[in-house]
Amino acid sequence: MNRPAPDLLKPRKTPQQARSAVTIEAIHVATIQVLLADGVGRLTTTRVAERAGVSVGTMYQYYPHKQALLFALVERQFAMIESAMRDAAERLAGSDLETIANGLAIAWLDAKMADRVASRAIYGIAAEFDMSQHMKRAATCMTGMIEDLLAAAPGAKFADPASAAFMLAALLGGSVRVVMEAEGSEDAFASLRRELPRACHAYLVSASSGAAGLMDQAVGG
Amino acid sequence: MNRPAPDLLKPRKTPQQARSAVTIEAIHVATIQVLLADGVGRLTTTRVAERAGVSVGTMYQYYPHKQALLFALVERQFAMIESAMRDAAERLAGSDLETIANGLAIAWLDAKMADRVASRAIYGIAAEFDMSQHMKRAATCMTGMIEDLLAAAPGAKFADPASAAFMLAALLGGSVRVVMEAEGSEDAFASLRRELPRACHAYLVSASSGAAGLMDQAVGG
């Protein structure tokens, strides 16, 4: 009893001896290398094992299947972004709408762009199997964080804070995603960096019914 | 000479006899059926051929590989959405920013939701192979259409119309995509339908420097 719910995508076991920790690290590194060199399409368990210097069987001792292997990378990326956004939220607590909008947009872009090559590769993985659970969790997390920020923003009253937070999360997440997927040029990313904060701010102002919001909009920008 | 550039994702040949037209249609229908019944992961050439009542070899006469088969579905979806948006743009030409924003957002949502099951399934496909070319083309097309609309909007002057159009396309495309990917609930889609027009409008007003724009924002809804 008190057994954890079986998560089929999780690693199979945790290393008990030093050499197995080395093995895991080798597999992890090899996965990234193969991914970057050959792409998701050509990433095979044999190739990864070969590159890691272990046999396929060994790989299957730690990961129940190929998906779990790739999933580990996605999780790491998710965690990185989540932590970056959490930092930003902490920094922005109590700020006005404009500061919040700009701060969130820039933090989001920075996190996504931090390692753009890896990011794109990982988006490719994320697409290959059903990520809806993770996406849902990430979206809920982001929405909650944003909702708290909005609630603490001085002089802004939202008729429906949950909706506003949800929409802002969708705007942030989606726009970056779409540009990345279309293999956006440098220009595209520059536009995004210029326009996304503005879009977020404009939306927040429009969704909040506080008088300060409208003042802000008429003066700022 | 004058040979068309080889597009490896295109069907291999066009039917010359009646029976082959029937075959193609059968394959197409079978693909959708298998996709909906078993998901992308379990869609195999054998299964499709079986369901279509032809041999695998026959399938390979019309499609050079499995990707091409799935690609045909994606193309159809793209064409449907593109045409819907073209209609909307025609209808909205010369309208003010609020009408344009609302009209585009609703048209976009309607097109994407028209057959939500198929849409999600097709997003799944689109993810499985590199769609960046198509995404890029679609994005360019949308951006162009929007830019024309903005140029024709009375009383709105954009410092950088191209950027504004680009950003609006990203907002539309991304937000819907993100919600779909997170397997959004009915609530989520309802929020999107309520908030997306507002977000688009707010952004356009903020990006345009025309006095009418600010008036609009302060008074409108």
Added chain:
DNA sequence: ACCTGAACACCGTTCAAGT
């Protein structure tokens, strides 16, 4: 012109055997 299906190369996964 169109269709068939056995054959081939390759990939994910397992498991008996080793240290």
Added chain:
DNA sequence: ACCTGAACACCGTTCAAGT
């Protein structure tokens, strides 16, 4: 406790043979 690698089932793709 950890590792190996031959073996298995399955899948995408081809091609000689048919109508």
